[in-house]
Amino acid sequence: MMKKIAIIGVSVAIFILLCAYFGLSAYIASSLTKVERIPITENPRSFGIGYQDISFTSRLDNLVLKGWYLEGEQDRPTIIMVHGREGNRAIGTPGILELASRLVEKGFHVLMFDLRGHGESEGTYLSAGYYERYDLLGAVDYARSRGASKIGVVGFSMGAATSILAAAEEPGISAVVSDSSFADLTEIANREVKKQTHLPAWFAPGYLLVLKVWYGIDLNSVRPVDAVGRIAPRPILFIHGQADNYFPSTHANRLYEASNNASNQVWLVPDAGHIQSYKTAPLEYLERITTFFEQEL
Numbered sequence: 001m002m003k004k005i006a007i008i009g010v011s012v013a014i015f016i017l018l019c020a021y022f023g024l025s026a027y028i029a030s031s032l033t034k035v036e037r038i039p040i041t042e043n044p045r046s047f048g049i050g051y052q053d054i055s056f057t058s059r060l061d062n063l064v065l066k067g068w069y070l071e072g073e074q075d076r077p078t079i080i081m082v083h084g085r086e087g088n089r090a091i092g093t094p095g096i097l098e099l100a101s102r103l104v105e106k107g108f109h110v111l112m113f114d115l116r117g118h119g120e121s122e123g124t125y126l127s128a129g130y131y132e133r134y135d136l137l138g139a140v141d142y143a144r145s146r147g148a149s150k151i152g153v154v155g156f157s158m159g160a161a162t163s164i165l166a167a168a169e170e171p172g173i174s175a176v177v178s179d180s181s182f183a184d185l186t187e188i189a190n191r192e193v194k195k196q197t198h199l200p201a202w203f204a205p206g207y208l209l210v211l212k213v214w215y216g217i218d219l220n221s222v223r224p225v226d227a228v229g230r231i232a233p234r235p236i237l238f239i240h241g242q243a244d245n246y247f248p249s250t251h252a253n254r255l256y257e258a259s260n261n262a263s264n265q266v267w268l269v270p271d272a273g274h275i276q277s278y279k280t281a282p283l284e285y286l287e288r289i290t291t292f293f294e295q296e297l
Contacts, residue, residue: 028207033125033215035086035117042090044070047101056142058116060134066120067113067139069146070104077174077297078109078148080139084157084180084275085126088119093156095278102286108293109148113139115159127217128158128185129224133166140172150174150297154289155181156275157247161224164255167234168227175296176231177289178224179239180275182247183254185222225258232261237292241272241280265292 044051051068058065067089072078081100083093089112090097100110115132116123126132136153143151152175155163160181167173182188186208211217228236236259240252249268256266267288272280 028210032207032211032219033127033217035126037118038086038088038091040088040090040114040119042097044068044097044101044104047098049101049104054111054113054142056113056138058131058135059137059141060131063116063122063135065113065116065122065135065138067111070100070110070112072104072109073107075149076107076109077150077152077293078111078143078146079103079152079154079293080111080113080136080143082132082136082153082155082159082163083115083118084159085128086118088114090119093159093275095282096156098282099154099278099286103290106290109143109146111139111143115162125215126158127215127222128219129162129165129222130217130219132158132162133169136162136166137170140166140170144172152293152297153177155179157181161185161222164224164231164236165222165227167236168230171234174234175293176234176236177239177292178236178252178255179277180241180244180247181224181238181251181255183223183225183251183258186219188247225254228255228258229260232259233263235261235292235296236264237289238264238266239269239277239285239288240266241269241274241277243271243276244274246274 049070051070054067054069055064087093100112103110114121115135117126151173153163153173154177156179160178163176167176208219211219238252238256240249242249252266269277269280278285
């Protein structure tokens, strides 16, 4: 009898521990996918640039995405801009509207849009590039429908990682500017989870499993460092702030080394924090990316 009671007690204890483990794992997964929408309170007219409200669908699941089309000169390339986490096409990336207006002044067409779950686009959660790449691919489809023959992309933070993942699948993206991308998302996720929850590393398999089963997100595959080599021979300009404490500039170096393309470039911006390179050195930033796109598109 005592042996049976002991077995029952151990079984109950294991069950309680498993419930606690997966309960906390579910909480972590929910936190990683949660996104807070920021209202769009600015537009390109603030910089004297006209625009058209547009909508199109993500290439994967037909979510409706909202954006702006800023028309440049006839027969000029189109630049798609991809914002980061918890921003939108106008806010959250320092200087994004100003940069877009300057590109239009240089003659480029510019397409700006809200990733899923952000701004005015459909969607309820984020996946740090796993599904967002299909939003960018939907933007590529839309640009083609407007007659774009050459398409470049400028991505920021999560948007930069998204740009790398999408370009690895879509040869229609002819050139990429990656501003402050991470190399491997699981490294960042594990770091942030440990910092915010103080939970040990052995919770990682649990929340990774929950992400895959509940959300369909394979976080282990969100590795731009693995995808970047498939973009060659198309060129990439990696930009990263040397004072970036969120994704250290070593991520840019890792991506460059893995890119398998000697014609790629890296610009590490002194004193610039995370996605602060344009605000830190606006004239040089504009000159570098303009020259890059002029040469490559």
